[in-house]
Amino acid sequence: MGLDLTTYAMIVEELSRGWISISGIVNTHFIGSYLLMKFGTDEQRQRYLPRMATGEIRAAFSLSEPELGSDVQAIKTSARKVDDATYEINGQKMWVTNGLLSSLVFVLVKTDPDAEPRHRGMTCFIAEKEPGVAQGAAAYAGFNVPPKIRKLGYKGVESTELVFDGYRCPAENVLGGEEAGLNRGFGQMMDALEVGRVNVAARGVGIAQRALELALRYAEERRTFGKPISEHQAIQFKLADMATQLEAARLMTLRAARMKDAGERAELEAGMAKLFASETGHFCVEESLRIHGGYGYSKEYEVERLYRDAPLLLIGEGTSEIQRMVIGRKLLQRHRR
Numbered sequence: 001m002g003l004d005l006t007t008y009a010m011i012v013e014e015l016s017r018g019w020i021s022i023s024g025i026v027n028t029h030f031i032g033s034y035l036l037m038k039f040g041t042d043e044q045r046q047r048y049l050p051r052m053a054t055g056e057i058r059a060a061f062s063l064s065e066p067e068l069g070s071d072v073q074a075i076k077t078s079a080r081k082v083d084d085a086t087y088e089i090n091g092q093k094m095w096v097t098n099g100l101l102s103s104l105v106f107v108l109v110k111t112d113p114d115a116e117p118r119h120r121g122m123t124c125f126i127a128e129k130e131p132g133v134a135q136g137a138a139a140y141a142g143f144n145v146p147p148k149i150r151k152l153g154y155k156g157v158e159s160t161e162l163v164f165d166g167y168r169c170p171a172e173n174v175l176g177g178e179e180a181g182l183n184r185g186f187g188q189m190m191d192a193l194e195v196g197r198v199n200v201a202a203r204g205v206g207i208a209q210r211a212l213e214l215a216l217r218y219a220e221e222r223r224t225f226g227k228p229i230s231e232h233q234a235i236q237f238k239l240a241d242m243a244t245q246l247e248a249a250r251l252m253t254l255r256a257a258r259m260k261d262a263g264e265r266a267e268l269e270a271g272m273a274k275l276f277a278s279e280t281g282h283f284c285v286e287e288s289l290r291i292h293g294g295y296g297y298s299k300e301y302e303v304e305r306l307y308r309d310a311p312l313l314l315i316g317e318g319t320s321e322i323q324r325m326v327i328g329r330k331l332l333q334r335h336r337r
């Protein structure tokens, strides 16, 4: 639809108010679309974007590996050129959202093992595969999807490993073309993650909003000591803290999105929004669960699911610790300028 990021963040908030699994499917697909729009060649955009826009094909993006997530520069999955028009990819990826049902995986691999600094030796390939199939047809030989990873929550979207074992990828599938894209993958992925962090922040806002709504409703219904629990000051304080943090998280998320829409770098603001909104999501869900008392622990109440879904936001697209590192580094850079 060509919408701006601010509008998109509002849509993600609303989806996440319903179920963050849905926003996970969409966000991951969105990051692939963003990579193509920003860095793809005309030919790559024409080949994939129309079908991605209608939902005919789904995208995934893949940086993490079994031995690393935060330290992206330590990736081991590699690609080497086997003839003029083909690369061979070998290695294992981990935690790929949309890993099974995607047709395209934007995968970051090592193409120059001797590069210093390491990030100058990485390339993003657009790896095609058969959706929903663990071992695809001959054209996708060597691209295998092991069984889904069993998880605490976030169960409406699959997370999988990906195993590349001699997978042949055409050189024309280097994101941005071989000339412009070879060994540029790290920067491309980091740019996309900035947008991804606004998305995760919006998810935090959505889940916090839902947790607050459930808490408000339950607090009016449940009675203790002769009155609704909403009339106890301790409960009102919880609701007040939830609503205040939620409002701040929403404003931070929209500000980061607006900056990105205005073409400004928003690494600092996106990092702050992601950190604050994901922690707010987690905080509000836990407070809502406490307000629900024993029923919060029962599968009959929605807040039980929120409690299992919310922690993902503290981890995906950079943990809270990594956000603090990004924020600290950016603050110092701006201060020294």
Ligand SMILES: Cc1cc2nc3c(=O)[nH]c(=O)nc-3n(C[C@H](O)[C@H](O)[C@H](O)COP(=O)(O)OP(=O)(O)OC[C@H]3O[C@@H](n4cnc5c(N)ncnc54)[C@H](O)[C@@H]3O)c2cc1C
Pocket (backbone or CB within 6 Å): 028, 061, 062, 063, 064, 067, 068, 069, 070, 071, 094, 095, 096, 097, 098, 151, 154, 159, 312, 315, 316, 317, 318, 319, 320, 321, 322
């Ligand atoms: C459900 C789910 C879906 C995911 N989807 C995707 C996906 O689609 N694509 C993808 O590529 N990845 C995906 N991920 C992976 C996710 O991005 C990583 O899990 C995350 O980046 C953390 O990496 P890790 O799990 O390897 O933890 P580690 O990097 O091993 O970190 C372990 C702990 O150490 C802390 N830590 C690490 N380094 C430092 C440091 N320098 N200073 C202080 N503390 C530090 C971390 O904050 C964390 O608390 C997904 C993960 C989950 C759970």
